[in-house]
Amino acid sequence: MDEAIGHYPADKKRSAALPLLHLWQEHFDFINDEAVTWIATKLGLQPINILELVTFYPMLREKRAGKTHIRVCRTLSCAMAGGYQVMENLCAATGIQRKIDPAGAGHTPISMSPDGNYSIEFVECLASCGTAPVCMINDELRQNVDPSSVVDLIVNRESRIVNRPEPHPLEHRIIFKNIGRKNWKTDIKTYLDDGGYEDLRKAVKMSRVDIVNEVKTSGLRGRGGAGFPCGVKWSFIKPDERKPVYLICNADESEPGTFKDRYIIHEDPHQLLEGIAISCFALNARTAYTYIRGEFPEGAKILEGAIEEAREHNFLGKNILGSGFDVDVYIHRGAGAYICGEETGLIESLEGKRAYPRIKPPYFPAVLGLYMCPTIVNNVETLCAVKHIIAMGGAKYAQLGRSNNTGTRIVCVSGDVERPGYFEIEVGKVTMGQLIYQMAGGLKWGRQLKAVIPGGSSAKVLRADERFKIKQKQPDGATIEVEMSIDELPMDFDSLAAAGSMAGSGGVIVLDDSRDMVWALNNINEFYAHESCGQCTPCREGSLWMKKITERMLNGGGVTEDPPTLKTIGDNIAGRTICAFGEACAWPTQSFVEKFPEEFAAHARKSFPPPLPPECTPEELTEREQIPTSPLAHDPGWEKAGADAVI
Numbered sequence: 001m002d003e004a005i006g007h008y009p010a011d012k013k014r015s016a017a018l019p020l021l022h023l024w025q026e027h028f029d030f031i032n033d034e035a036v037t038w039i040a041t042k043l044g045l046q047p048i049n050i051l052e053l054v055t056f057y058p059m060l061r062e063k064r065a066g067k068t069h070i071r072v073c074r075t076l077s078c079a080m081a082g083g084y085q086v087m088e089n090l091c092a093a094t095g096i097q098r099k100i101d102p103a104g105a106g107h108t109p110i111s112m113s114p115d116g117n118y119s120i121e122f123v124e125c126l127a128s129c130g131t132a133p134v135c136m137i138n139d140e141l142r143q144n145v146d147p148s149s150v151v152d153l154i155v156n157r158e159s160r161i162v163n164r165p166e167p168h169p170l171e172h173r174i175i176f177k178n179i180g181r182k183n184w185k186t187d188i189k190t191y192l193d194d195g196g197y198e199d200l201r202k203a204v205k206m207s208r209v210d211i212v213n214e215v216k217t218s219g220l221r222g223r224g225g226a227g228f229p230c231g232v233k234w235s236f237i238k239p240d241e242r243k244p245v246y247l248i249c250n251a252d253e254s255e256p257g258t259f260k261d262r263y264i265i266h267e268d269p270h271q272l273l274e275g276i277a278i279s280c281f282a283l284n285a286r287t288a289y290t291y292i293r294g295e296f297p298e299g300a301k302i303l304e305g306a307i308e309e310a311r312e313h314n315f316l317g318k319n320i321l322g323s324g325f326d327v328d329v330y331i332h333r334g335a336g337a338y339i340c341g342e343e344t345g346l347i348e349s350l351e352g353k354r355a356y357p358r359i360k361p362p363y364f365p366a367v368l369g370l371y372m373c374p375t376i377v378n379n380v381e382t383l384c385a386v387k388h389i390i391a392m393g394g395a396k397y398a399q400l401g402r403s404n405n406t407g408t409r410i411v412c413v414s415g416d417v418e419r420p421g422y423f424e425i426e427v428g429k430v431t432m433g434q435l436i437y438q439m440a441g442g443l444k445w446g447r448q449l450k451a452v453i454p455g456g457s458s459a460k461v462l463r464a465d466e467r468f469k470i471k472q473k474q475p476d477g478a479t480i481e482v483e484m485s486i487d488e489l490p491m492d493f494d495s496l497a498a499a500g501s502m503a504g505s506g507g508v509i510v511l512d513d514s515r516d517m518v519w520a521l522n523n524i525n526e527f528y529a530h531e532s533c534g535q536c537t538p539c540r541e542g543s544l545w546m547k548k549i550t551e552r553m554l555n556g557g558g559v560t561e562d563p564p565t566l567k568t569i570g571d572n573i574a575g576r577t578i579c580a581f582g583e584a585c586a587w588p589t590q591s592f593v594e595k596f597p598e599e600f601a602a603h604a605r606k607s608f609p610p611p612l613p614p615e616c617t618p619e620e621l622t623e624r625e626q627i628p629t630s631p632l633a634h635d636p637g638w639e640k641a642g643a644d645a646v647i
């Protein structure tokens with residue numbers, strides 16, 4: 001425990017709260033009052049400071065779990081591949097009677113088998129959507145689970161990350177070049193034999209300003225979701241900054257549909273560490289934290305081992321490579337909660353608090369970040385790209401991809417395709433059609449494409465038969481508008497934004513013509529309703545209402561007012577919240593309702609006059625074919641609604 005506390009500045013011990021809670025839970029299985037008081041005393045805090053974490057982070061539990069604890073992913077790609085059947089069959093196989101939480105159809109409290117050997121719960125996207133359905137048995141990820149033979153899952157404990165060995169001809173692998181390579185191992189010897197850490201050697205001989213300029217020249221845009229230019233972000237750090245500067249590697253990877261960072265960490269941890277070390281040197285950041293989501297316990301161990309190896313070789317630690325520069329990298333594990341990926345939520349979490357995103361301004365943690373010091377937050381893939389920019393030079397990197405959309409990026413394809421997986425492509429050099437039909441093997445069972453969510457579940461859905469007007473730069477510099485189909489859309493930031501969606505985190509979820517779009521949206525809405533941190537009323541209430549409405553529509557209780565009501569709720573969340581989660585939860589609803597009006601109308605067939613009578617419970621709306629009106633004293637209009645008091 002003291003070692004964990006030592007990872008943070010002496011006056012910032014509160015940051016060690018999550019690590020200590022993890023250690024306690026690993027040892028005693030759950031967090032009781034004694035744990036809360038003990039950890040609070042150890043860190044000089046009040047018990048409430050610890051208790052508020054236990055009640056916020058889903059991975060922390062106040063009751064004992066079974067000897068084998070199972071987490072089943074219920075998010076979209078897994079649900080499409082049979083995640084709910086996995087849950088049902090696991091319950092049957094282990095004798096678990098699942099408790100149903102009245103607040104949510106998907107999420108339930110942890111349920112135990114009568115003998116206490118097993119416990120089970122639904123969790124949100126485990127960042128392995130390409131091998132859906134997945135679950136975790138204790139700390140182990142189990143992929144491509146066959147819903148009909150879940151007993152194997154419990155008995156056979158062998159499981160590792162499934163890799164795609166051969167790159168597709170349309171791929172251009174730089175970051176993923178080692179992944180799946182024959183005889184490739186994650187130890188430092190293999191990495192060094194392959195020329196590893198040479199780019200760090202090169203970087204420490206460069207000036208800081210030159211490194212930042214190379215990154216600026218490269219045009220690298222952040223791979224975490226927003227696509228913000230990395231060099232521009234870095235240049236917010238003053239060269240003569242007097243306060244300590246921090247670098248945070250965002251390894252929270254929890255946007256449904258995204259599963260690239262996990263693979264980098266598992267398969268090539270030294271590449272990431274080299275990128276982090278170079279970036280720290282460039283920013284004069286002497287401490288870096290890698291915030292890794294709690295559901296990646298194996299990834300955290302791999303990175304900790306790699307950090308030790310890098311320290312032994314003086315790539316990290318004091319006076320690295322004789323440069324006079326000291327740098328330490330620490331791993332900080334989250335404990336569930338999607339909002340920890342939002343950079344200011346992440347910083348709060350790293351400070352040992354609930355992951356409540358911070359009110360802006362300041363707009364960038366580069367101004368006031370961790371411990372109110374200048375902080376750069378970058379995604380795992382972005383930091384890996386930095387290493388390659390130093391290797392090849394910013395100008396050469398900028399020649400990859402397209403103008404303003406440079407380099408390579410990893411796109412993750414999941415859903416209804418034959419060969420889901422990740423593909424490293426030159427940005428914009430591959431079209432959506434090539435990605436789906438050539439790289440990912442086309443639609444399953446010869447079905448037709450219905451829709452694509454192109455950048456993680458927050459991205460607006462695109463309909464297969466839409467036409468898009470995209471502005472394209474010609475070789476002579478002129479810009480022309482080109483009309484194109486979904487298949488012709490280039491996979492880059494600007495084209496997907498022009499198509500009305502976004503490239504986001506690179507998670508492409510494909511839906512075929514067998515999918516019910518209300519069902520798909522309801523699954524997404526369940527995710528956002530569960531993950532809202534609850535600070536802003538529009539987000540907290542709106543995400544829950546949207547979920548309740550789509551759930552009711554699915555269960556047969558949809559009324560004609562539902563689609564416009566859904567849209568109004570979405571419109572009243574986006575742009576009215578502290579963080580971009582507001583948009584992330586509104587965009588799916590706004591776009592699904594707009595793009596698939598016929599399906600939403602079909603699910604919303606019961607006529608119903610506004611305003612909705614408050615007397616009707618969701619059960620009544622679902623069960624009754626007709627809704628009785630109830631005259632209200634203050635609204636005589638209701639009495640006229642139907643002669644027999646039935647609408």
Ligand SMILES: Cc1cc2nc3c(=O)[nH]c(=O)nc-3n(C[C@H](O)[C@H](O)[C@H](O)COP(=O)(O)O)c2cc1C
Nearest residue numbers: 222223224250252253254341342343378379382580
């Ligand atoms: C709700 C929400 C969740 C996010 N989750 C992640 C995440 O899991 N991983 C990530 O790198 N960025 C995530 N981001 C983006 C981060 O806030 C931040 O922009 C990013 O880490 C910056 O790194 P980049 O510039 O390298 O992209 C999320 C943003 C929002 C609004």
Ligand code: SF4
Nearest residue numbers: 533535536539577581
């Ligand atoms: S928008 Fe949602 S997730 Fe973001 S701060 Fe507000 S309530 Fe929390």
Ligand code: FES
Nearest residue numbers: 073078126128129
């Ligand atoms: S791992 Fe299940 S949806 Fe991503």
